[in-house]
Amino acid sequence: MGKKPANEGCSEALRPWAASERTYLRNAGGVLPLEDLCRALGRSEESVRREAEHAGIALACDGTVFVWCDRCATWRTGLNGRTGWCRICTMREQLRGREQACAEALAAMPASARAVYEKTEAERQTKRLPPHPVKRYVPPSADGRRNVEEARYLAEMEEWEYRVLKLRYDAAKTRLRRMREKTGSNPRKAKRRNG
Numbered sequence: 001m002g003k004k005p006a007n008e009g010c011s012e013a014l015r016p017w018a019a020s021e022r023t024y025l026r027n028a029g030g031v032l033p034l035e036d037l038c039r040a041l042g043r044s045e046e047s048v049r050r051e052a053e054h055a056g057i058a059l060a061c062d063g064t065v066f067v068w069c070d071r072c073a074t075w076r077t078g079l080n081g082r083t084g085w086c087r088i089c090t091m092r093e094q095l096r097g098r099e100q101a102c103a104e105a106l107a108a109m110p111a112s113a114r115a116v117y118e119k120t121e122a123e124r125q126t127k128r129l130p131p132h133p134v135k136r137y138v139p140p141s142a143d144g145r146r147n148v149e150e151a152r153y154l155a156e157m158e159e160w161e162y163r164v165l166k167l168r169y170d171a172a173k174t175r176l177r178r179m180r181e182k183t184g185s186n187p188r189k190a191k192r193r194n195g
């Protein structure tokens, strides 16, 4: 049997916080999830929450837990279950495939049709890119808040990168569709015509 960990919560709430623990909480609060903070400090959620509130440390990294993507060597908010890469790397790969298909479709076009297609395509406007995220200034004295801003910026940059890639992906998809319509090689349309 031995010790009962269930008691931990009660006795531990009374255990005073050491200066080193406070420093740790200041640096890691808002960057690591609460669960990890508790484990590192050997304290309950309640104890950590109470101390953070007392010291004015923002704990919430809005639930954002960062994981390492080996492919792009960057901290990301998650990894794709299928590829094992972050969503940026996954989307980049999908985009590569799309652009490859576009190049193939263009090469398969008769020369005359390709000339017309390239002319009209050049006249089309590309969609506006979303505004680039801005990192806010946090004074060096603000301790924990710098980390919170760091984490926020990291997550926002990922979102921005994803949206830019998605725009390019959608554009490539549209190009492919137009080319296939021109050459009548759209597999779905061909089926409809025959059927």
Ligand SMILES: [Zn+2]
Pocket: 069, 070, 071, 072, 073, 074, 076, 085, 086, 087, 088, 089, 090
């Ligand atoms: Zn990645």
